[in-house]
Each structure stands twice: as structure tokens, then as C-alpha cells.
Amino acid sequence: MTAQAQATTIIDVGKLVGSVEHYRNEGYRLVQIGCTKVGDTYEINYSFDKDYHFENIRIVVSADTEVPSISGMYWNSFIYENEMHDLFGIQVRGMNIDFKGTLFRTSVKYPFSQPPVTVTKGDKP
Amino acid sequence: MSKQIIVPFGPQHPVLPEPIHLDLVLEDETVVDVIPSIGYIHRGFEKLVEKREFTEYVYVAERTCGICSFVHGATYCEGIEQIMKIDVPERAQYLRVIWSEFSRLHSHLLWLGCFADSFGFENLFMGAWKTRERVLDFMEETTGGRVIQGTSKIGGVRRDISSERLDKMVKDLDILDQEMKELTTVFLHDDSVRHRLRNVGVISREDAYHLGAVGPTARGSGVAIDMRKLGYGAYDRLNVPVITDSCGDCLSRCTVRAKELFTSTDLIRQAVSKIPDGPVEVKVTGAPDGEYFTRAEQPRGELVHYLKGNGSKFLVRSRIRTPTLTNIPPLIKMLQGCELADVPVIVLSIDPCISCTER
Amino acid sequence: MAFFEMVRTALRTVLQQPVTILYPAQAAKKTPISRGHVVHDGSKCISCSICVKKCPSQAIILNKEAKTWQIDRFRCVVCNSCVDTCPTKCLSMDTQYTAPAAAKGIETFTITYVKPPKPEKKDEQKP
Ligand code: SF4
Ligand code: SF4
Numbered sequence: 001m002t003a004q005a006q007a008t009t010i011i012d013v014g015k016l017v018g019s020v021e022h023y024r025n026e027g028y029r030l031v032q033i034g035c036t037k038v039g040d041t042y043e044i045n046y047s048f049d050k051d052y053h054f055e056n057i058r059i060v061v062s063a064d065t066e067v068p069s070i071s072g073m074y075w076n077s078f079i080y081e082n083e084m085h086d087l088f089g090i091q092v093r094g095m096n097i098d099f100k101g102t103l104f105r106t107s108v109k110y111p112f113s114q115p116p117v118t119v120t121k122g123d124k125p
Numbered sequence: 126m127s128k129q130i131i132v133p134f135g136p137q138h139p140v141l142p143e144p145i146h147l148d149l150v151l152e153d154e155t156v157v158d159v160i161p162s163i164g165y166i167h168r169g170f171e172k173l174v175e176k177r178e179f180t181e182y183v184y185v186a187e188r189t190c191g192i193c194s195f196v197h198g199a200t201y202c203e204g205i206e207q208i209m210k211i212d213v214p215e216r217a218q219y220l221r222v223i224w225s226e227f228s229r230l231h232s233h234l235l236w237l238g239c240f241a242d243s244f245g246f247e248n249l250f251m252g253a254w255k256t257r258e259r260v261l262d263f264m265e266e267t268t269g270g271r272v273i274q275g276t277s278k279i280g281g282v283r284r285d286i287s288s289e290r291l292d293k294m295v296k297d298l299d300i301l302d303q304e305m306k307e308l309t310t311v312f313l314h315d316d317s318v319r320h321r322l323r324n325v326g327v328i329s330r331e332d333a334y335h336l337g338a339v340g341p342t343a344r345g346s347g348v349a350i351d352m353r354k355l356g357y358g359a360y361d362r363l364n365v366p367v368i369t370d371s372c373g374d375c376l377s378r379c380t381v382r383a384k385e386l387f388t389s390t391d392l393i394r395q396a397v398s399k400i401p402d403g404p405v406e407v408k409v410t411g412a413p414d415g416e417y418f419t420r421a422e423q424p425r426g427e428l429v430h431y432l433k434g435n436g437s438k439f440l441v442r443s444r445i446r447t448p449t450l451t452n453i454p455p456l457i458k459m460l461q462g463c464e465l466a467d468v469p470v471i472v473l474s475i476d477p478c479i480s481c482t483e484r
Numbered sequence: 485m486a487f488f489e490m491v492r493t494a495l496r497t498v499l500q501q502p503v504t505i506l507y508p509a510q511a512a513k514k515t516p517i518s519r520g521h522v523v524h525d526g527s528k529c530i531s532c533s534i535c536v537k538k539c540p541s542q543a544i545i546l547n548k549e550a551k552t553w554q555i556d557r558f559r560c561v562v563c564n565s566c567v568d569t570c571p572t573k574c575l576s577m578d579t580q581y582t583a584p585a586a587a588k589g590i591e592t593f594t595i596t597y598v599k600p601p602k603p604e605k606k607d608e609q610k611p
Pocket of ligand 2: 528530531532533536546569570574575
């Protein structure tokens with residue numbers, strides 16, 4: 001099994017748009033944007049790929065930071081950004097298609113930023 | 126300019142097996158804009174990773190999708206194995222390839238059937254599903270489950286296939302090839318089918334690439350991306366041809382999938398001829414600490430499993446980026462400018478799997 | 485130009501036997517390793533509750549006092565995890581699928597396993 005080389009660069013929120021633009025100009029495609037809650041902060045990974053070469057940039061933000069949208073460079077990013085907003089409550093500024101929290105309609109608001117629910121065994125219907 | 130009206134499409138629609146809702150903005154019969162919305166069946170089970178030990182989560186990961194389930198399970202296991210630096214026995218890697226390729230056969234045949242149904246060719250639909258039954262029978266005989274195989278585990282696979290069974294399987298593949306040949310001839314050469322699909326839902330090579338299309342949707346536009354080329358599992362020891370087609374319309378995407386059926390059977394033959402003897406699993410101790418992005422080629426395209434562990438038995442995050450999610454933006458591009466009557470065919474042509482999109 | 489490519493296949497299918505099974509008049513397809521439903525053998529279960537912990541869907545409820553082992557068939561996803569991990573092999577996978585039911589319910593098995601006398605002696609010595 002061959003391990004795929006994976007470089008992750010951690011950058012500031014302010015440098016995000018510039019770095020993404022660099023990837024766009026180099027002809028990378030956007031693989032995914034994914035959010036992870038670590039403690040009280042959120043790590044957001046932006047992954048790019050070009051000819052099977054995988055690169056990843058990461059910003060670490062707090063819950064109330066507004067993240068700029070990259071939909072100006074990658075039109076398809078709206079789907080991930082809306083997902084991030086609906087599930088984690090990250091505010092994204094300037095999305096090209098803003099669902100305003102209706103892409104995933106969940107009963108609990110921002111479910112992935114809440115601590116996990118404990119189901120008590122035995123009291124099932 | 127004529128008046129614009131909005132026609133809702135889905136989540137319940139005769140051609141759609143799964144719930145996606147599109148608001149189609151129409152001018153006369155032409156679609157000018159599309160607003161997609163999903164979230165009808167969001168299960169949120171990425172969250173479940175915090176409550177289940179990483180060894181049990183493989184059963185959950187496998188249930189992401191009801192069609193390409195095996196690939197999800199194997200990809201998840203591979204991610205954990207990469208984090209924990211586990212060397213999976215050779216035989217297990219080959220077995221994973223065999224089951225993955227059977228999943229692909231199963232998925233593509235299912236899709237070809239559904240697609241035939243979407244343009245009203247019921248007979249072909251039945252034909253495709255009849256052939257698919259052979260694949261499912263094989264799955265059930267070797268894994269115990271028709272759709273959810275459940276044979277991947279961290280450190281290997283849970284079941285071995287005996288070499289006699291493998292030999293018999295290769296013989297059966299000839300029958301399968303024969304049946305698939307008959308089917309694909311209809312898809313690729315029948316004039317009524319070609320007429321219905323040619324130049325419908327065209328997406329250019331540039332658009333497909335930059336909007337993040339993956340899998341047959343991208344390859345149908347001439348973008349040669351196939352994650353099997355990364356060489357995960359045993360794929361680095363097999364010859365994987367990447368099938369592309371240049372027109373970028375529904376027929377191209379159909380052609381790619383039809384031809385991939387034969388690459389899959391070919392890969393299974395290659396794998397069976399190379400499979401070594403030996404154990405199929407290694408014992409796993411410890412817990413994952415670290416993170417990894419596993420990428421694999423699912424029947425619908427590139428699948429990304431992001432796993433992050435903190436050294437305990439419970440992972441911090443499992444993020445599953447399914448191919449359909451990233452194929453939705455290209456779908457919007459395809460739909461802009463098409464006729465209302467073509468919408469069902471175009472939507473199906475990306476092989477939408479909304480259940481796996483809504484982990 | 486190729487019209488009616490399907491005709492040959494279609495005609496042949498007309499002359500063949502149907503490929504579908506007339507379920508339930510005919511039995512459904514099964515293989516020796518099909519995962520149908522979990523069966524519990526009460527005479528071997530040592531109430532170790534490993535199966536409870538290893539079940540991804542939390543379908544098993546074990547009550548040590550009442551000596552019952554319960555399974556919620558509607559929660560069980562038939563994944564084989566409990567069968568694989570049970571130390572005494574008292575769980576097994578039957579190939580028969582569970583019958584459809586109109587109401588949700590929990591199936592109860594009674595544990596009849598009695599500890600062999602030797603370990604019991606140890607217990608007495610402890611306090
Ligand atoms: S088969 Fe799986 S889901 Fe069912 S009881 Fe056993 S562990 Fe739980
Ligand atoms: S069924 Fe098996 S695993 Fe479960 S409590 Fe009994 S002995 Fe233990």
C-alpha cells in the first residue's frame with residue numbers, strides 16, 4: 001500500500017483568500033472543505049488536488065470569527081461553505097449562493113458544534 | 126423576454142430514487158437557473174464517531190451508502206491503517222480490490238438500469254437489473270450480505286475467499302461479460318437511445334474540472350481523474366485503464382460507465398491471477414493518533430474520508446466527502462439552458478446518491 | 485444506424501423461464517453464510533456484556549439480575565460484530581431473515597447458564 005503524501009499548511013484567516021487564489025491560478029481543483037471542532041476552536045481544511053498531488057491548507061478559528069468565502073475563485077465551494085455554516089455554525093462572508101441555514105435542516109441548531117448526546121440504554125420505545 | 130416561472134422538482138419524483146429538491150427557474154420550456162436543496166434525510170452520523178469505538182465505527186461507515194457500501198468501509202479502514210501504520214496483508218488488499226470492483230459492477234449496472242428507466246426504456250431497465258443479480262449473488266455467497274458486505278475490518282478483511290471459489294468466479298465472469306456486452310450494445314449503439322442522450326446536459330472539460338466534478342461525470346467530459354491511479358490497496362500492482370469520453374453529454378457519461386464495467390471485470394481477473402496466499406488480517410492494538418485524508422475511487426467518483434484521532438478509542442472527527450456532494454455544482458451548470466423534459470435524464474446522469482451525500 | 489438492438493435479447497427473454505422468484509410461495513435465495521438474524525444460546529452465555537459494548541447500534545440489553553439477554557430486532561443492523569466478539573460463542577448468525585412485524589418489540593432470551601462450582605467457591609472465599 002502506498003501512502004499518499006499529504007502536506008498540511010496552517011495559515012491565518014487573513015491569508016486564506018490569497019492562498020486559495022494561488023491554487024486556483026496553478027490549476028488545482030477543490031477537493032473538499034471540511035470543518036473539525038477541536039476543543040473550543042474550529043479547524044477548517046481546504047484540500048486541493050492537481051494530477052493526483054494533494055495539498056491541504058488549514059485555518060484555525062474561534063466560533064465567532066467570520067470566514068471569507070472562496071466562492072469567487074471556486075464557484076463550487078458554496079456547497080461546503082453552507083454545510084459548514086449549517087452544521088458547525090461558522091459564519092461565512094460573501095457566499096455566491098447562501099442558503100441561510102436551509103441546506104441541512106436539522107432539529108438541533110449547529111449540531112456538530114454541540115457535545116455528543118448520551119442515549120441512556122434501556123429506555124427505548 | 127418571457128415571464129419566468131419556478132417549477133419545483135423533487136424530492137419525490139418518479140425517476141429519482143432519492144430525495145433531492147431542485148427549484149427550476151423556467152423561461153418557457155428552458156431552464157435558466159437551478160437552486161438545489163438537500164437535507165431531507167440528513168443523518169449526521171459523522172457525529173457518531175465520538176460515541177463509538179473506532180473498531181465499531183467501520184460498521185457505521187459502511188452504512189453511509191446502500192450501493193457502494195464496501196468501498197466506504199474499506200476506505201475508512203485504510204484511513205485508520207495509515208494513521209496507525211498497520212501493514213495490511215497482501216491477500217486482504219487483493220480481496221478488497223475484488224470486492225470493490227464487484228461493488229462498482231453492481232453500482233454501474235444499477236445505474237444503467239435506472240438511467241434506462243429515466244428515458245423510458247423499461248425493458249432495458251429490467252435487463253440491467255437481471256444482470257446485476259449475478260453480481261449480488263456473488264456478493265452474498267462470499268460475504269453474507271447482498272448490499273452491506275461488512276467484510277472490511279481494521280487490519281484486513283473478515284472473510285477469505287477460497288481459491289476454488291475464486292477460480293469459479295473467474296469462469297462466471299465470462300457469462301457476466303457476455304450479458305453486459307449485450308446490454309451495453311443497446312446503450313451505446315441503439316439509435317433511439319443515442320438520439321435521446323446526445324448533446325443533452327453538456328458540460329465542457331474546463332467547467333467539469335473547475336467545478337470539482339469527479340468520477341464518470343468528470344471522465345465523461347474528458348477529465349482523466351481516477352483515484353485508483355493513486356495506487357491505494359492493491360491497485361498499484363494492477364493495470365488500471367482510465368476510461369474517458371470527450372463529448373461531456375449524457376451519452377458520454379453513460380459510455381464511460383458502460384465501458385468501466387469491462388475494466389472492472391478485467392481488474393478482478395488481474396487481481397485473481399496475482400492474489401498471493403497468506404493471512405487476511407493482522408491484529409490491531411492501540412488507538413489512532415493523528416489525521417489522514419484517504420481518497421478512493423467509488424463507483425461515483427472520488428471519495429474522501431478525513432479521520433482525526435487523539436490517541437483514545439474514540440475518534441475526534443470523521444468527515445466523509447462523498448462524490449455526489451461535489452457533483453452537485455457541475456449538475457447545476459449542466460441544467461442551465463436545458464429543456465424541462467431533459468431534467469430527469471440529466472439529474473440521473475451524474476448518478477446522484479443523496480443518501481451518501483447526507484451522511 | 486442501429487435500431488431495435490434490444491429485440492433479440494427481449495425475444496429470448498420471452499422464451500425463457502422467469503428469473504424472479506415467486507416469494508413467498510417459493511423460498512427466498514439464501515447462502516450458507518447469509519446474515520439473517522442473531523440467535524442467542526442461553527445455556528452458554530456468561531453475561532460478560534462484551535456483545536453489548538461491541539454492538540454499533542446498541543441493540544442488545546443485558547440484565548444480569550433478571551438473567552435475560554434481550555435484542556431489539558429493529559435496532560439490530562445484522563452486522564455480525566457481536567457474533568464475532570462473543571467469547572463463549574453462544575451467539576450465532578442464522579441465515580433466516582427476521583419476519584416482518586407490525587409493531588416494534590424486544591425479543592427476550594433467558595440465560596440458563598449456571599457457573600460451574602469451582603469459581604463459585606472462590607466467590608465465597610472473597611468476602
Ligand atoms: S448483529 Fe450487530 S447490530 Fe445486531 S446485535 Fe449484533 S452487534 Fe448489534
Ligand atoms: S452473549 Fe456472549 S458476549 Fe454477550 S454477554 Fe453472553 S457470553 Fe458475553
